[in-house]
Amino acid sequence: MSVKHVGVALLGLGVVGGGTYEILRDKRGMIAKNDGVDIEVRRVLDRNTERLKQLGVESLAARDIDEIVHDPDIDIVAEFFGGVEPAKSFLIKALEAGKSIVTANKEMLAKSWRELESAAERGGGGLYFEASCVGGVPVIRTLTDSMQGNAVTSLKGIVNGTTNYILSRMSDEGVEYDVCLKEAQRLGYAEADPTADVDGFDSSYKNCILSSLAYRVRIPLESVYREGISNINVKDIAYGKELGYTLKLLAISKCGNGVVEARVHPSFLPSSHPLAAVKGAFNALYIHGDSVDDIMLYGRGAGALPTGSAIVSDIVFAAGKDKHRRFPFQSEVGEDIAVSDDFSSSHYIRFDVKEEEGTLGKISGAFAKCGVPVKTVLKKDDGTLIIVTHEVRESVVKRALFAAEQLSGVERVVAHIRVEE
Amino acid sequence: MSVKHVGVALLGLGVVGGGTYEILRDKRGMIAKNDGVDIEVRRVLDRNTERLKQLGVESLAARDIDEIVHDPDIDIVAEFFGGVEPAKSFLIKALEAGKSIVTANKEMLAKSWRELESAAERGGGGLYFEASCVGGVPVIRTLTDSMQGNAVTSLKGIVNGTTNYILSRMSDEGVEYDVCLKEAQRLGYAEADPTADVDGFDSSYKNCILSSLAYRVRIPLESVYREGISNINVKDIAYGKELGYTLKLLAISKCGNGVVEARVHPSFLPSSHPLAAVKGAFNALYIHGDSVDDIMLYGRGAGALPTGSAIVSDIVFAAGKDKHRRFPFQSEVGEDIAVSDDFSSSHYIRFDVKEEEGTLGKISGAFAKCGVPVKTVLKKDDGTLIIVTHEVRESVVKRALFAAEQLSGVERVVAHIRVEE
Numbered sequence: 131m132s133v134k135h136v137g138v139a140l141l142g143l144g145v146v147g148g149g150t151y152e153i154l155r156d157k158r159g160m161i162a163k164n165d166g167v168d169i170e171v172r173r174v175l176d177r178n179t180e181r182l183k184q185l186g187v188e189s190l191a192a193r194d195i196d197e198i199v200h201d202p203d204i205d206i207v208a209e210f211f212g213g214v215e216p217a218k219s220f221l222i223k224a225l226e227a228g229k230s231i232v233t234a235n236k237e238m239l240a241k242s243w244r245e246l247e248s249a250a251e252r253g254g255g256g257l258y259f260e261a262s263c264v265g266g267v268p269v270i271r272t273l274t275d276s277m278q279g280n281a282v283t284s285l286k287g288i289v290n291g292t293t294n295y296i297l298s299r300m301s302d303e304g305v306e307y308d309v310c311l312k313e314a315q316r317l318g319y320a321e322a323d324p325t326a327d328v329d330g331f332d333s334s335y336k337n338c339i340l341s342s343l344a345y346r347v348r349i350p351l352e353s354v355y356r357e358g359i360s361n362i363n364v365k366d367i368a369y370g371k372e373l374g375y376t377l378k379l380l381a382i383s384k385c386g387n388g389v390v391e392a393r394v395h396p397s398f399l400p401s402s403h404p405l406a407a408v409k410g411a412f413n414a415l416y417i418h419g420d421s422v423d424d425i426m427l428y429g430r431g432a433g434a435l436p437t438g439s440a441i442v443s444d445i446v447f448a449a450g451k452d453k454h455r456r457f458p459f460q461s462e463v464g465e466d467i468a469v470s471d472d473f474s475s476s477h478y479i480r481f482d483v484k485e486e487e488g489t490l491g492k493i494s495g496a497f498a499k500c501g502v503p504v505k506t507v508l509k510k511d512d513g514t515l516i517i518v519t520h521e522v523r524e525s526v527v528k529r530a531l532f533a534a535e536q537l538s539g540v541e542r543v544v545a546h547i548r549v550e551e
Numbered sequence: 552m553s554v555k556h557v558g559v560a561l562l563g564l565g566v567v568g569g570g571t572y573e574i575l576r577d578k579r580g581m582i583a584k585n586d587g588v589d590i591e592v593r594r595v596l597d598r599n600t601e602r603l604k605q606l607g608v609e610s611l612a613a614r615d616i617d618e619i620v621h622d623p624d625i626d627i628v629a630e631f632f633g634g635v636e637p638a639k640s641f642l643i644k645a646l647e648a649g650k651s652i653v654t655a656n657k658e659m660l661a662k663s664w665r666e667l668e669s670a671a672e673r674g675g676g677g678l679y680f681e682a683s684c685v686g687g688v689p690v691i692r693t694l695t696d697s698m699q700g701n702a703v704t705s706l707k708g709i710v711n712g713t714t715n716y717i718l719s720r721m722s723d724e725g726v727e728y729d730v731c732l733k734e735a736q737r738l739g740y741a742e743a744d745p746t747a748d749v750d751g752f753d754s755s756y757k758n759c760i761l762s763s764l765a766y767r768v769r770i771p772l773e774s775v776y777r778e779g780i781s782n783i784n785v786k787d788i789a790y791g792k793e794l795g796y797t798l799k800l801l802a803i804s805k806c807g808n809g810v811v812e813a814r815v816h817p818s819f820l821p822s823s824h825p826l827a828a829v830k831g832a833f834n835a836l837y838i839h840g841d842s843v844d845d846i847m848l849y850g851r852g853a854g855a856l857p858t859g860s861a862i863v864s865d866i867v868f869a870a871g872k873d874k875h876r877r878f879p880f881q882s883e884v885g886e887d888i889a890v891s892d893d894f895s896s897s898h899y900i901r902f903d904v905k906e907e908e909g910t911l912g913k914i915s916g917a918f919a920k921c922g923v924p925v926k927t928v929l930k931k932d933d934g935t936l937i938i939v940t941h942e943v944r945e946s947v948v949k950r951a952l953f954a955a956e957q958l959s960g961v962e963r964v965v966a967h968i969r970v971e972e
Contacts, residue, residue: 153700153842164767165699260697266843268689268697275696276681276689278586279574279863346585404849407828421574421860422687422850428825429846439842442700452873 133166136449137203139173139192140210141220143181146234146261147174147210149434150441151185157442167449169442173198195220199227206445208232218242225249225257230454232444234261234437240335240351243342247457256454258447261440263336264289264413267429268443272417273343274455280419282344284384286550289336291411291431292320292327293359293379297396298409301367301377307360319411329358330379330394337381340415341392345385348462353469355393362396366480366545369516370398373508375478376406380550384473388466391473398478398549474521476505476549479531481515482541489539490515496537500530513541518549554587557870558624560594560613561631562641564602567655567682568595568631570855571862572606578863588870590863594619616641620648627869629653629862639663646670646678651875653865655682655858661756661772664763668878677875679868682861684757685710685834688850689864693838694764695876701840703765705805707971710757712832712852713741713748714780714800718817719830722788722798728781740832750779751800751815758802761836762813766806769883774890776814783817787901787966790937791819794929796899796970797827803971805894809887812894819899819970893946897926897970900952902936903962910960911936917958921951934962939970 138154140147154171162168173192174182182188192198195216198207207224209231211217217238221231226249233239239246239259250257260270264287273282288294296310305313311328314320326332334354342349359379367377375398383392399406404426408414413431418424430436448454463469483489494504497519506518519527531543559575561568575592583589594613595603603609613619616637619628628645630652632638638659642652647670654660660667660680671678681691685708694703709715717731726734732749735741747753755775763770780800788798796819804813820827825847829835834852839845851857869875884890904910914936915925922943929937940948952964 149842157700157702157842160702161699266697266840267846268693271692271697272689275868276687276692276864277860278582278867279578279860281578281581404828407825419687419860421570421578421856421863423854423857425688425848425850427846427848430844433844435842436844439698439700439840442842443697446699447696 133162133168134449135168135170136205136445137170137172138445139175139198139204139207140171141175141207141217142210143174143176143178143185143187144210145434146437146441147176148181148185149438150208150210151187153435153438153442161446165446167446169445169449172204173201195223199223199229204229206230206232206448208441208445209235211235212237214238214241218246221246222249225253225255228253228255230255230258230448232258232441232448234259234441236262236332236335236339240338244348250454251456256448256451258444259339260444261437263340264415264427265429265431265433266436266439267413267427269340269415269427270343272427273340277419277422280421282417282419283386284418285340285344285382285415286405287336287340287381287415288378288405288408288413289381289415289431290327290333290379291413292324293333294408294413295319295411296328297359297362297377297379300362300364301371304364304368306364307362328360330356333379333381333394337383337392337394340381341383341390344383344417345390347390347467349390349392349469350463353392353463353471355395355471355473357395359396363545366478366547369480369508370478371401373506373518374401375399375549376401377547378405382550389468389470390463391470393473396547398547400551472523472525474523476521476551477519477527478545478547478549479517479519479543480545481517481534482544483513483515484539484541485513486539489537492537492539493517493534496533497530500533501526502530521551554583554589555870556589556591557626557866558591558593559627559629559866560596560619560625561592561629562596562638563631564595564597564599564606564608565631566855567858567862568597569602569606570859571629571631572608574856574859574863582867586867588867590866590870593625594622616644620644620650625650627651627653627866629866630656632656633658635659635662639666642667643670646674646676649674649676651676651679651869653679653682653862653869655680655862657683657753657756657760661759665769671875672877677869677872679865680760681865682858684761685836685848686850686852686854687857687860688834688848690761690836690848691764693848694761698840698843701842703838703840704807705839706761706765706803706836707826708757708761708802708836709799709826709829709834710802710836710852711748711754711800712834713745714754715829715834716740716832717749718780718783718798718800721783721785722792725785725789727785728783749781751777754800754802754815758804758813758815761802762804762811765804765838766811768811768888770811770813770890771884774813774884774892776816776892778816780817784966787899787968790901790929791899792822794927794939795822796820797822798968799826801971810889810891811884812891814894817968819968821972893944895942895944897942897972898940898948899966899968899970900938900940900964901966902938902955903965904934904936905960905962906934907960910958913958913960914938914955917954918951921954922947923951942972
C-alpha cells in the first residue's frame with residue numbers, strides 16, 4: 131500500500147489536544163501500516179510552555195496562527211481551544227489557506243457553521259467534526275455516511291456526561307442535586323462554573339449539529355428549546371421510578387410533514403428504554419430512520435483519549451479525501467421547512483393539594499376541558515398528587531396547568547417534567 | 552452538486568433483495584439530492600417470476616449472470632442469494648469484470664474472503680459488506696473507518712436475532728427452549744431448519760468477519776470456537792438471574808500479546824451490562840478500543856429494510872470511491888499472530904449432588920487442587936449445587952470438572968456455562 135504523508139498542526143494542548151497528540155505519537159506507525167496515512171504533527175500552538183514541556187513538544191511550538199497558516203507542509207489543522215473566539219477566526223484563516231480542519235468545538239460549530247462552511251468552500255479544504263458530539267462514538271459518520279437510504283424521523287440523545295452523571299447519582303442514591311453537583315465538581319466531571327452543562331447549553335449545541343445533519347436542514351441554534359436540570363428535585367426522580375420512568379437530560383428532535391422541532395430538557399423515559407440504562411458519564415444517541423428502524427450508539431462522551439480517537443479518525447478520513455464533503459444544506463429553516471416549539475409529549479405533573487374531597491375530580495375536569503387526557507394518577511397521603519398525561523402539545527398543557535392552579539383544592543404545581551414514551 | 556450516475560444489478564429478490572429494491576426505488580431522488588449519486592437498478596436476477604411481477608420489475612430481469620457481467624452500464628452488483636454457491640462464482644465473475652460488489656452474505660465471506668478479495672484486486676472494484684453483520688447498524692464502518700487511532704482489544708456481540716429472541720423469551724417468561732423455538736418458527740424469526748442460528752454457525756461467520764477487521768488479521772473460520780443454545784435449560788437461566796446474570800449467545804473475541812481468540816457460546820453477563828438489556832430480535836456489538844474505551848452499537852440485526860439500509864449505504868459509499876479499500880490483511884494467523892482456543896473466562900457450573908455431608912467441601916478441594924478459585928456458591932434444597940468460578944483457562948476448568956465428577960457425593964455436572972464478567 132502506498133503511504134500518504136500528512137502534516138498536522140494542533141491548536142491547544144489541553145486535555146483533548148494532549149490526548150490527541152499522544153495517540154498520534156504512539157500510533158503513527160500503526161496508522162500508516164493499516165490506513166496508508168503517515169501523520170506528522172509539525173506544529174502546535176499553546177501559550178502554556180509548561181504543558182509543551184510536559185508533552186515534549188517545545189520544538190514544535192508555533193509563534194502564532196499565521197506561522198501555521200502559511201506553512202505549506204501543514205495539510206490539516208485540529209483545534210482544541212473551545213469557545214467561539216479565537217477558534218473561529220483562526221480556523222477561517224486556515225480554511226481560506228486551503229487547509230482542512232478537524233474540531234471538537236460544538237459551540238463554535240452551532241453558532242458559526244455557515245461561515246466555516248463557506249470558508250471551506252473558498253479554500254477547497256474540508257470541515258470535520260466527529261469529535262463534537264458523543265466523544266469517540268461515530269454518531270456524525272453514521273448520520274452522514276451510513277444512513278443514506280433513510281429519512282431520519284427522530285433523534286433522542288444523552289449527549290452530556292456531566293448532567294448524566296448528576297442525574298444517575300440522584301437516581302441511584304437519592305442524593306439532592308446540589309450535593310451531586312459538588313461531587314461532580316470535586317471529581318472533575320463538572321466545571322467550576324457548571325452553567326454550560328447543567329443549563330443544557332452544551333446539549334443544545336450538539337442537538338443543533340446532529341439535527342441539522344439528520345434532517346439536512348440548517349437549524350438555527352436559537353430555535354432549539356432549552357431547559358436544564360438545576361430545578362430537578364430528587365423526589366420527582368423517586369416518584370417517576372414508582373411509575374416506571376427514569377429521568378434523563380435528553381436532546382430530542384423530530385422531523386415530519388415539513389416541520390422540525392429540536393429541544394433539550396429533563397425527560398422521563400420508560401425504564402425499559404435502552405437510553406434509560408445509559409449511566410454516569412456515558413452518552414448515547416438513539417436514531418430512528420424509516421428504513422433502518424431504531425439504532426443506538428453508545429460510549430464515552432468526553433475524555434482525552436475517547437475524544438482524541440474521534441479527532442484522529444477525522445484526520446485519517448480527511449487525509450483520504452481528494453474532494454471534501456460539503457454541507458451547504460439544501461434547506462434553511464423557513465424555506466422548505468418550518469421549526470416549531472409547540473411540540474407534543476406526555477407530561478408528569480406534581481401538585482400540592484389541600485385535604486379536600488374531590489380535588490382530583492376537579493383537576494381532571496379542568497384538564498378534560500382543556501383537552502388534556504389523563505393517563506395515570508399517583509396519590510400520596512401527604513397532599514402529593516401526580517398526574518401523567520397522554521401526549522399533548524405544550525400550548526395545551528400550559529393552559530391546563532394555569533386552569534388547575536386556579537382551583538380551590540390546589541396549593542400549587544410543584545413540578546412539571548416531560549415524558550417521552 | 553454534480554450527480555454521478557450509477558448502474559446496479561440485484562442478484563436475488565427475496566426478503567432483503569426486495570427491501571433493497573424498494574428503498575432504491577423510493578429514495579432515488581432523495582439520495583441523488585443529498586449524496587450526489589443517482590442509483591439506477593438496471594438488472595435483477597431471480598427465477599421467481601411471481602416475485603418479479605410483485606415488485607414490478609419483469610422488464611429488468613436478466614437471463615443469467617453473464618448478461619449482467621457483460622453490461623458496461625452496471626457498476627455495482629448487490630447479492631442476496633445467501634450461501635456459498637452460486638453466490639461466490641457469480642460475484643467472482645462480476646469482480647473480475649471490474650464491478651464492485653455489495654453483499655450481506657456472511658457465510659460466503661467467512662469461507663471465501665480471500666478469493667473474493669483477490670478477484671476484487673484483479674478487477675479493480677471494491678468489496679462491501681456492511682450488511683453482513685448487525686443489519687443496518689454501521690459496525691463494519693465503525694471498525695474500518697472510525698477507530699483508526701485504536702488498537703481494538705476485544706469484541707462482544709449479540710449478532711443473531713433468532714437466538715436472542717429465544718433466550719429473551721426463555722428468560723422473561725420461563726418457557727423451555729423447545730417451546731420458544733417453535734414460537735420463533737411460527738413468527739418467522741427462525742427457519743424450518745434452525746441449525747444455522749441455534750447451533751451458532753451464523754454468529755461464528757459474523758465473529759470471523761468482525762474479528763478479522765478488528766485485529767487486522769485474517770482469522771480462519773475453523774478457529775472460531777462454536778457452541779449453540781439448544782442444550783440450555785430454563786432452570787439455569789433462572790439460577791443465573793438469582794446470581795445477577797443474564798444469559799446471551801455471545802460472539803466474543805480478544806486480542807493481545809500476539810494471541811487472538813474468537814468464540815461463540817452461551818454466556819452469562821452481569822445483568823447491569825449494556826448487552827444484557829438487548830432484547831428480542833435486536834442485536835448489538837460492544838467494542839473495546841485502547842483510545843475510545845467501550846462503545847456499543849445497537850439495532851435490528853435483520854429484516855428487509857434494516858438490512859437493505861446497509862446495502863444502500865454501501866452502494867452510495869462504493870459509488871463515491873475512485874480507489875477501493877483493500878483488505879489483504881497484513882497478518883495471517885500463524886504468521887505474526889497465534890490463535891488460541893484455550894481461552895479464559897469465569898464458569899457457572901451446576902451439579903446434582905447426593906445428600907451427603909461435606910460434598911461442597913470436597914468439590915472446592917478438588918477445584919483448588921486443579922487451580923480453579925471458587926467465587927460464589929448457590930445451594931438449593933433439592934440437591935442442586937451451583938459454583939461460579941473466577942477466571943480460569945478452559946483446559947484448567949475441564950480438568951477440575953473431571954475431578955469433581957469422580958467424587959462420591961457428586962451425581963453429575965448438569966450444566967456448564969461460561970461467564971463474562
